[in-house]
Amino acid sequence: MKIIVCVKQVPDTSGKVAVNPDGTLNRASMQTITNPDDMNAVEAALKLKDETGCKVIVVTMGPPPAASMLRELMAMGADEGVLVSAREFGGSDTYATSQILAAAIDTIGVEKDDIVMCGRQAIDGDTAQVGPQMAEKLGLPQVTYAADIHKDGENITVKRMLEDGYMTIKVQTPCLLTCIKELNNPRYMSIGGIYATYNKPLETFDYEKLKDHRLINVDTIGLKGSPTNIFKSFTPPQKGAGMMLEGDGKETCEKLASILVNKHII
């Protein structure tokens, strides 16, 4: 059994957010972090590794510095890393990215007992599309918004968190799960893990390695091939300050009614 976890290096939005003149994020000048939901996916995989002794492989698509993120995840306990990196892959939207990652995962190989895990969505694009798209391309059943995962033999019971409640689903391996922050608290790297991480295998999948894969159409990947085009990017105007009405129920209701009357709303 193995678990393949897809992760993404994203800008750290808790620090300074830099924007290019064309409205795109200036990623080069921003600190990076591992996408928070992806950290929950890694932790879920490592928990299953603690229970079953399975292998955990972390996979990312990104520029060469993304390898340092994979080393950190291996210092937490992941066994292997795969960096999918090529100029031809740059600028891919979700449709293109899911092709490339699905091809990478298929190249690693998905067997009967295996699980593919992803974070629900990345904080830079907030699309939540790549996980489900990969599942479709790989022909795997998918369960999104996993807030709890239990493995019992070939069956996995997943509690999905929905807006108005939970849904419990039993799914058979191989499958793809997307994880949310309610699932767990990601562990820290450990001292032993840090000393071991640079001795763990980290392979790079470049364009040559993946371009002929059946799941990839080279005309629909990268910036040129991506069907999504950014028309305009802008910062929405800030909302005005709110108003707090103080006093007891009747008093505040009267104040509210008079404000609404003055504004000709009622």
Add this chain to the structure above:
Amino acid sequence: MDFNLSREHQLIRKMMAEFTENEVKPIAAETDLNSEYPRENIEKLFDLGVMGMCVPKEYGGTGADPLASAICIEELSKQCASTGDIVATHNGLCCDPILTHGTEEQKKKYLPMLTTGHKVGAFALTEPNAGSDASKGQTEAKLEGDHYVMNGSKIFITNGYVADVFVVFAMTDKSKGTKGISAFIVESSFPGFSVGKHEVKMGLHGSPTAEIVFTDCIVPKENMLGREGRGFPIAMQTLDGGRIGIAAQALGIAEGALNEAKEYTKGRVQFGKPISKFQNTQFTFADMELGCEAGRLLTYQAAVLKGQGVRYTKEAAMAKLFCSEHAMKTTTKALQMFGGYGYTKDYPMERMMRDAKITEIYEGTSEVQRIVISANMGL
């Protein structure tokens, strides 16, 4: 000469910075206010391999080098010097002498306890009448058959009332002076071992300091650490290493105070502008930053030398002396920048200032460090 940290050291700093931010910072004020040993965090530090990290893998550790341990203590101490102290004592003053001077049997028995076994370690040298003059200890150990009978007491013992394993120094032959001192590994469960007074201190409230009392305490013969009569050099050698830990702790306190003051002065507006924009504030910051950088270089140098297995007595003393005095200066100046707020418990400055003071005193006072440095200058 490469001043960059290795990839591993960079990751260790990142990991400890995250741990400190998420686990240590939120409870640091409470730990101080309630004089509470941060047990949960120490357990987590065992799980992460920080406690006893320099112990080789075959004895349960991770085989980290002294620089890695210094980085961990520095990061922890940025928010909680008590936590830094507990780790520094465990790693530098208990695991290290057992690893360096222990027999194979002692290492196999005690080092796994102090790493994967989650048992806390301590070091017991100081006595009421033997502080800086450590050779004047009165605690005695007399050989009776297959064991020693130990009598006496030790004071100001860090980790005193939580530790399970102590490295203790006692006279085995009073007639020989310092050559009559021997080192022992003593477990808190040994008959005749007891914990005396819990110290109420100015700072480091989360670090449990206590008196240790030996009343006909039975210590098995095989628990002598190193050869008979070699206790004093073992103590001095151990303190050389321990000083790197205290230098790192003091450095962390100074850096923590500097960071807090930077944040505060950027937001505090007086006379129409943030007080960080006044030249007086900026010059003070420049001195603080300079001292932190210098202290970091001294501390890391001593740690690297220790890791290389070469003599580092003078370098450790210089690092400890410089960092501890810089921590005291920096916390004092940083508190001043907070004005009246710095004097209250609403901000961590008064805690940091109280915590900084001890670094000029324990594991050799600043005066003792000057003795050690000058004694190694060929004067």
